[in-house]
Amino acid sequence: MTEKQMLIADVITYFESWCPPLLAEKWDNVGLQVGTLDQTVSGVLTTLDVTEAVVDEAISQNANLIIAHHPLLFAPPKKLDTTTPKGRVIQKLMKHDITVYAAHTNLDIVEGGVNDLMADALGLEQKRVFLPAGHQTFKKLIVFVPKTHEQNVKDALHSNGAGNVGDYEKVSFVSEGNGYFQPNAEAQPFIGHAGEMERVEEVRIEVLVPEENVRRAVAAMIEAHPYEEVAYDIYPVEMQGKAYGLGRTGKLPAPMTLVELALLVKQRYNIQHVRFTGDASASVETVAVLGGSGRDYIDQALQQADVYITGDLTFHETQDAMLEGLCLIDPGHYAEQIMKQKVADYLQTAFANVPIHVSQVNTDPFQVI
Template identity: 80%
Template structure:
């Protein structure tokens, strides 16, 4: 498949098979922000934020899809004044046909998302979700397919997000049998004649589908299926998948001092400055990490970890945490930029011929001296 044949919607469909909009918090604004998904993709750029400099970077590189972590439009605008910074950004995006798509809390919550990226950068083991929000749910999809098209339909289902269970991919069960049908006078059958009973060697194909992927799996399956009318069933199942939620807790490969961990955080997260609270010589091993602003969860971290790594800590709550004996490390909100390369890598593995790169613009508003 060439880059010209790949549409923006194809890229987003693949991305959402990993990071569905459905698990984002209700107050969040994720998904399409500006532009259209109905167009051929010329390039994809990943970024933490959408600033005017980021948009200029996309335009220079002939990129028409920006995937951001922080939504450009977090709250509905009351007006679009193109003399304001945000108005200028939207005007420029529309003028140059650049689409902006945001994955915010869904990318925070999902397995392999921002919080896993931050935990993995520190090589935490025995990792678990810090603040569980729920479990992935599944549906059972059963479809009857002529034996001659078994592989095509199976491939389409897997491409549509079906058949992934835990650490296993492309899982299905297939059994053989005979299908019987009689086309009526208005039918245009792939096999058989109007008014005559037809017997066909068929297979019954069963796959589990994450609930959020059911529609796209069915669409892909119907498109690949040769029959005019596709016989399939969808059932709810009690089986649930992995837990998703905010933050991660795990153990360092070896215990170290708080100061040593703070230095490691600065290096691994590639940030200019790190603040820490606590005894610099204290030994820490169990770590809680939450990307972005996690100051609302200091008490929960105090109960579960030796040290809590999160951004946007304020003076008084940090002082209270210090009095309670919790060690804190604040790498700033900009540490979430770790998502740029990981998301780009995920997309590039699927769309080899599409130019996909990370924004090189530093969108951190803070500067140090």
């Protein structure tokens, strides 16, 4: 993006173009948590959790935007007592004008998000959604443009999420024709003169746009279009896109033993310890991965995988799964910290002049001896 005073809102708008809040589960609390989007961004800190140590880190980095995976405010607070740990955190955030934004289950679900990162770190192949919740939906956007500006408008559309169909990018259909119009006395036409009928060689550009990107694509198209009044149409289409949902399943590049996979999980997720259940020497190949707490989906994992990797497993559920023949690897909830670097990298590509920091604070509450 061009060098200018960037608002926190600009950063969030760009982030949400990849990770829209509408993907979040209905029970989730994502988006703005504390602060305002209407201030110049001095720096960004990405983190798994928002603790007082993380806020101190943001202050030291002069970062006034914290993007977290776990919401600081998950349920509506009944009071704000600044003598409590959470109250002190919120007080410090407000005192230093630091905004907190959370992307939780939407970051789990989105393509390239937490669950893809966890699956990709293990090299899983033939990857698919573990718990499908629906399919991507599209709109058809049609716009009429003078031939001289065809490429400018197409570039604007493609840069803002339009024209991506399956494994293909920058997909469009273009047909040629004539546009007719007569500007009135109040108009300031790009082509023609007030009171005179004009005929212009135009092209009709048609693109598919994921529903969550429609507003952004339309705004970019209008900005790139030379006309004072832009003629465009938006239609619903019945075509379904990729499935979306929690978790991923896939196959390891080659079978390995359960203990080898457990050690690989520990290394690739950069965590201190893992727990596993099953025969350590058992050969495993198909894997289900679900970041965070996935103990409610053991039955689904039994149907789809040799081994299920997820956090927060409890004794009896794990015992029952083992008796059913499912191997389990529990890397803990903190394994989701894999998202910190990805979010930072994504933002840095668009905001080269904004300092983007990855939190170095370990927010894992567990220690193992």
